[in-house]
Amino acid sequence: MAKLLVPLVVLGAVSGAGVPVSPPSPRCPPRCLCPAAAPSPTLLCARTGLLAVPPSLDRGAVELRLADNFIGAVGRSDFANMSSLVHLTLSRNGLRRLAPGAFADLRALRALHLDGNRLPALSGPQLRGLASLRHLILANNQLAAIDAAAFAAFAATVEDLDLSHNNLPALPWDAVAAMGSLATLTLDHNLLERVPAGAVARLPRLARLDLTANRLRALPPVPGPPGPALAAGGNPLHCNCELLWLRRVAQAGRLETCATPAPLAGRLLGAVPEEELTCRAPAVTAAAAHPPSVTEGQPLRLGCAAVGDPPPALHWLGPDGRVVQNGSRRSVGSDGSLELRVATLRDHGGFTCVAANA
Numbered sequence: 262m263a264k265l266l267v268p269l270v271v272l273g274a275v276s277g278a279g280v281p282v283s284p285p286s287p288r289c290p291p292r293c294l295c296p297a298a299a300p301s302p303t304l305l306c307a308r309t310g311l312l313a314v315p316p317s318l319d320r321g322a323v324e325l326r327l328a329d330n331f332i333g334a335v336g337r338s339d340f341a342n343m344s345s346l347v348h349l350t351l352s353r354n355g356l357r358r359l360a361p362g363a364f365a366d367l368r369a370l371r372a373l374h375l376d377g378n379r380l381p382a383l384s385g386p387q388l389r390g391l392a393s394l395r396h397l398i399l400a401n402n403q404l405a406a407i408d409a410a411a412f413a414a415f416a417a418t419v420e421d422l423d424l425s426h427n428n429l430p431a432l433p434w435d436a437v438a439a440m441g442s443l444a445t446l447t448l449d450h451n452l453l454e455r456v457p458a459g460a461v462a463r464l465p466r467l468a469r470l471d472l473t474a475n476r477l478r479a480l481p482p483v484p485g486p487p488g489p490a491l492a493a494g495g496n497p498l499h500c501n502c503e504l505l506w507l508r509r510v511a512q513a514g515r516l517e518t519c520a521t522p523a524p525l526a527g528r529l530l531g532a533v534p535e536e537e538l539t540c541r542a543p544a545v546t547a548a549a550a551h552p553p554s555v556t557e558g559q560p561l562r563l564g565c566a567a568v569g570d571p572p573p574a575l576h577w578l579g580p581d582g583r584v585v586q587n588g589s590r591r592s593v594g595s596d597g598s599l600e601l602r603v604a605t606l607r608d609h610g611g612f613t614c615v616a617a618n619a
């Protein structure tokens with residue numbers, strides 16, 4: 262009881278009027294505080310040494326705080342029937358396992374704090390049912406993969422998504438691009454290597470985008486002005502003409518620096534004159550046929566290599582002057598080569614390698 266008395270005094274002092282607190286009851290789990298004066302059922306169980314979610318939770322609770330405990334796993338029925346819950350905090354628990362459907366009944370939940378845990382990945386069903394979710398805080402976990410379906414339940418409602426300080430090499434960008442209410446997207450301190458063109462362009466409400474300290478070499482234009490406040494420092498940016506747009510977005514405290522090309526290495530992007538952010542038109546450096554001559558019915562491989570900044574994309578024009586499509590008879594390799602599986606008389610004529618970049 263001595264432990265309970267201390268928080269009692271603190272609560273009284275805060276309100277200045279002595280808040281009555283219900284004694285431990287079937288509706289208030291042992292060691293938790295359930296202030297009776299709260300307008301709606303509130304369960305305060307933070308920092309109470311819990312090893313698991315207490316089974317005797319008031320299923321009508323509106324707020325449940327379980328932060329700073331030792332809850333390593335959340336099961337399918339731990340939060341069952343808690344359809345009035347609006348705020349759930351599970352921060353800093355060492356949480357590793359989240360059963361599929363663990364939050365399936367939390368239809369009213371608006372804020373879910375799962376930061377400071379050890380979640381290794383998010384699968385499709387783990388966040389199922391969270392149809393009202395506005396704030397999802399997953400910072401400081403060990404996330405290395407997120408399934409494209411993981412965010413489906415709250416794609417229309419989520420406003421604040423924090424995935425910072427994880428190990429994410431990629432994101433399900435199509436799922437993110439579907440978040441029509443998203444205002445804050447926090448992705449700093451991950452391992453992201455690319456942001457696809459247009460991924461954030463479709464987010465009408467986006468106000469803040471933090472991509473600090475990832476592995477991005479390039480960044481597609483984000484819409485604006487005004488556009489979202491963007492932070493992308495601490496990335497190994499390749500500063501060429503494709504980053505002119507970022508150089509032109511005037512924002513105080515811009516911290517983006519260039520990693521390449523060599524003459525710009527280490528310089529603040531904002532301090533590089535626009536005319537030094539250059540690209541180089543493509544040049545075909547080699548094109549050859551293997552074997553050099555072929556008889557009807559034999560395979561033929563046409564190789565092509567090109568340089569440019571950014572690296573050019575390669576394609577082929579056939580003897581008819583049309584772009585060669587990848588198919589069963591003619592296959593286009595990712596290295597820019599063209600393979601004719603079976604050369605026929607129809608292939609007679611010139612093939613042209615075309616290199617194109619920004």
Ligand SMILES: *[C@@H]1O[C@H](CO)[C@@H](O)[C@H](O)[C@H]1NC(C)=O
Pocket residue numbers: 320338341342
């Ligand atoms: C949830 O509600 C169902 C149906 O009322 C009941 O059978 C089940 O025991 C409840 N589960 C919990 C954990 O309260």
Ligand SMILES: *[C@@H]1O[C@H](CO)[C@@H](O)[C@H](O)[C@H]1NC(C)=O
Pocket residue numbers: 587588589592593594595
């Ligand atoms: C072309 O198709 C083959 C399979 O037929 C595939 O392996 C290859 O990746 C494709 N190339 C491109 C550039 O899509």
